Amino acid sequence: MLKASEKSENQSLISLSYISENAVLLEWPEKICATQHQHIMFCQQQASAFLKEVLIDCIASYASLIIYYKFEKIQHDTLNTFLLELIQNPTNNNNPTSTSSNSNHVDSVENSLIEIPVYYGEGVAWDIKTVAQQTKLSIEEVIQLHSQTTYRAYALGFTPGFCYLGRLPAQLQLPRKSSPRLSVPKGAVAIAEQQTAIYPNTSPGGWHIIGQTPLDMYHADLTSNNEENKNSACQSSQFNSTIQVGQSVKFVSITLEEFLSLGGELIKEIS
Amino acid sequence: MSAKPKNHLTVIKQNGFCSVQDLGRMSSQHLGFSASGAADEYAFLYANYLLFLAQKLFQPCVQLNRHLTHNLNQAQLEITLGQITFKAEQNCTIAITGADCSVSINDKPVNNWQIHHVKTHDIIHFSQPKMGLHSYLGVAGGIQNKQWLGSRSQTSTEKGLGFNNAPADTISLNYRIPLAEHCNINDRNKEHYNLTSTIPASGRFDLEQASKVAFAQKQLTPSTFYKELNKPLTLRFIPQSLWHSFAKKQQTAFCKHQFTISADSNRMGYRLSETPDDITSSMSNTQSKLSKPVTFGTIQIPSKNQPIVLMKERQTIGGYPVLGSVIQTDLFKLSQLRPGNKIQFSPTTLSFAQQQLSAFHQKFCFSI
Numbered sequence: 115m116l117k118a119s120e121k122s123e124n125q126s127l128i129s130l131s132y133i134s135e136n137a138v139l140l141e142w143p144e145k146i147c148a149t150q151h152q153h154i155m156f157c158q159q160q161a162s163a164f165l166k167e168v169l170i171d172c173i174a175s176y177a178s179l180i181i182y183y184k185f186e187k188i189q190h191d192t193l194n195t196f197l198l199e200l201i202q203n204p205t206n207n208n209n210p211t212s213t214s215s216n217s218n219h220v221d222s223v224e225n226s227l228i229e230i231p232v233y234y235g236e237g238v239a240w241d242i243k244t245v246a247q248q249t250k251l252s253i254e255e256v257i258q259l260h261s262q263t264t265y266r267a268y269a270l271g272f273t274p275g276f277c278y279l280g281r282l283p284a285q286l287q288l289p290r291k292s293s294p295r296l297s298v299p300k301g302a303v304a305i306a307e308q309q310t311a312i313y314p315n316t317s318p319g320g321w322h323i324i325g326q327t328p329l330d331m332y333h334a335d336l337t338s339n340n341e342e343n344k345n346s347a348c349q350s351s352q353f354n355s356t357i358q359v360g361q362s363v364k365f366v367s368i369t370l371e372e373f374l375s376l377g378g379e380l381i382k383e384i385s
Numbered sequence: 386m387s388a389k390p391k392n393h394l395t396v397i398k399q400n401g402f403c404s405v406q407d408l409g410r411m412s413s414q415h416l417g418f419s420a421s422g423a424a425d426e427y428a429f430l431y432a433n434y435l436l437f438l439a440q441k442l443f444q445p446c447v448q449l450n451r452h453l454t455h456n457l458n459q460a461q462l463e464i465t466l467g468q469i470t471f472k473a474e475q476n477c478t479i480a481i482t483g484a485d486c487s488v489s490i491n492d493k494p495v496n497n498w499q500i501h502h503v504k505t506h507d508i509i510h511f512s513q514p515k516m517g518l519h520s521y522l523g524v525a526g527g528i529q530n531k532q533w534l535g536s537r538s539q540t541s542t543e544k545g546l547g548f549n550n551a552p553a554d555t556i557s558l559n560y561r562i563p564l565a566e567h568c569n570i571n572d573r574n575k576e577h578y579n580l581t582s583t584i585p586a587s588g589r590f591d592l593e594q595a596s597k598v599a600f601a602q603k604q605l606t607p608s609t610f611y612k613e614l615n616k617p618l619t620l621r622f623i624p625q626s627l628w629h630s631f632a633k634k635q636q637t638a639f640c641k642h643q644f645t646i647s648a649d650s651n652r653m654g655y656r657l658s659e660t661p662d663d664i665t666s667s668m669s670n671t672q673s674k675l676s677k678p679v680t681f682g683t684i685q686i687p688s689k690n691q692p693i694v695l696m697k698e699r700q701t702i703g704g705y706p707v708l709g710s711v712i713q714t715d716l717f718k719l720s721q722l723r724p725g726n727k728i729q730f731s732p733t734t735l736s737f738a739q740q741q742l743s744a745f746h747q748k749f750c751f752s753i
Contacts, residue, residue: 131626132735133623134680134710134713135739145675170411171414172415175675176677177677180680182680186746270415271701271702273542274416274543334547352534353413359415
């Protein structure tokens with residue numbers, strides 16, 4: 115629970131910048147913090163409710179929120195007054211530990227935990243040996259630390275379904291690989307700096323691979339043509355990310371047999 | 386749900402890159418999807434506007450889409466560096482804009498920035514343009530590939546994922562590009578129409594509409610920019626706090642510096658030549674930060690001192706230090722420049738950028 119004085123101190127640190135013709139960026143202090151991120155998501159929801167059809171999109175990240183809006187459809191002062199009040203007025207700042215004033219959707223996302231089965235075996239965990247060496251831990255300790263922690267989903271980005279999870283225990287934190295791989299396999303569970311994530315598709319990547327999940331990171335409906343689909347409301351049904359921003363995530367260590375029975379594939383690195 | 390389209394253009398020769406584009410998917414960035422969309426919105430909207438006027442002129446009785454903006458979002462082919470040949474499988478009405486590819490129909494040269502009527506088995510050929518990058522081929526009724534997240538834009542990073550058209554999400558040799566049922570709006574068998582000089586002579590028009598169309602035609606002259614694509618371009622940008630933290634001297638040096646567009650530039654971003662150390666050293670020394678949302682035109686300063694300007698296929702969030710955002714009406718121009726072309730930066734204000742973009746929108750959304 116935050117004290118009132120700390121709250122107002124926090125709010126004065128939120129900055130507002132109109133960075134593009136149709137975008138305003140809100141920035142919080144540069145840190146990975148669940149309470150702060152809850153406030154970011156609260157602001158996201160408030161902004162969406164206020165702007166309605168003037169809103170184009172609203173994207174939350176670790177310590178920032180961008181609001182894309184139809185600038186020709188709203189007075190600058192109207193938007194600015196609303197945003198200043200949103201970030202300055204303490205009565206508008208819901209107590210971050212209680213989600214009572216949030217919408218039901220935000221509420222249910224905030225309170226849900228998703229478990230991701232991971233096979234940490236060396237056959238798929240291409241970098242677990244070097245991670246253990248560099249962190250001066252045993253492979254077992256790396257697995258234990260990674261799977262013990264409950265993470266928060268801070269942002270979706272990089273590639274569809276790629277969800278940034280934080281924070282990684284301090285003992286596991288390493289800089290990105292000095293030269294990124296051209297191809298990281300689909301389902302790779304990886305770490306870098308304060309973050310961990312799962313690669314939803316085969317793609318280039320510079321994070322350390324410590325495991326593999328057989329779980330799909332998104333569901334895409336490729337059959338419907340959605341001829342009439344013009345607004346964002348319909349879009350969520352066409353693409354669903356397995357992990358949603360704001361959700362809690364835990365990795366569960368599974369055996370090779372379990373991994374294979376869940377449809378996992380052993381992918382060797384071609385060197 | 387409509388039946389499988391019968392009308393097609395077939396790709397019979399291809400050396401360059403070609404994709405289907407509309408105005409993209411601005412509302413799916415929260416899912417991690419690039420906004421994507423036509424690189425040069427000026428040439429794109431111009432082509433759709435030509436088709437719209439042609440429809441008004443030649444099919445005045447047909448009830449058109451009430452929503453002009455929806456009509457202006459019709460998907461087209463974005464042809465990069467020309468070198469592609471199509472065969473028409475039926476009569477259709479096309480518009481050609483953007484980089485001048487010396488387009489020919491059955492080996493007969495035709496004008497850029499104009500509407501043309503194409504007959505069954507006609508061959509439409511795009512040569513490599515002498516200047517510029519992207520050309521647009523619009524067809525009446527729009528390209529009818531599969532919609533994904535409310536858009537038909539094909540995005541290179543999503544190649545093979547089956548979002549816009551299974552299996553490859555890309556246009557290649559022998560590909561049959563699906564067209565709308567009413568892809569032909571010509572009922573007079575004229576080969577091409579110069580909308581900027583042709584005033585319809587027909588008793589079928591009501592006077593009011595004819596005068597409105599005539600007015601719209603007068604407004605329509607392609608920007609002289611397309612004849613000056615090798616000239617250095619000044620990119621006006623809305624500065625962010627990093628810019629304001631610099632000394633006046635440093636800001637002046639940055640704006641005086643002429644950058645060269647690097648070879649590794651594409652639809653995602655334009656990489657620029659390295660800046661002299663004294664200009665941007667303090668910019669990139671600012672620590673790599675937590676990823677935050679980035680926009681169309683964001684100027685990133687990564688560690689190698691090579692600024693990157695983010696374009697239509699940009700990612701949604703990024704961690705490099707940010708100097709500001711290039712205004713959108715300058716980005717459409719930038720998208721036509723090639724590696725080796727020169728650019729400079731100049732700071733401007735949000736209100737100027739918004740005025741420019743509003744004027745740009747009004748040019749093509751002129752109520753008719």
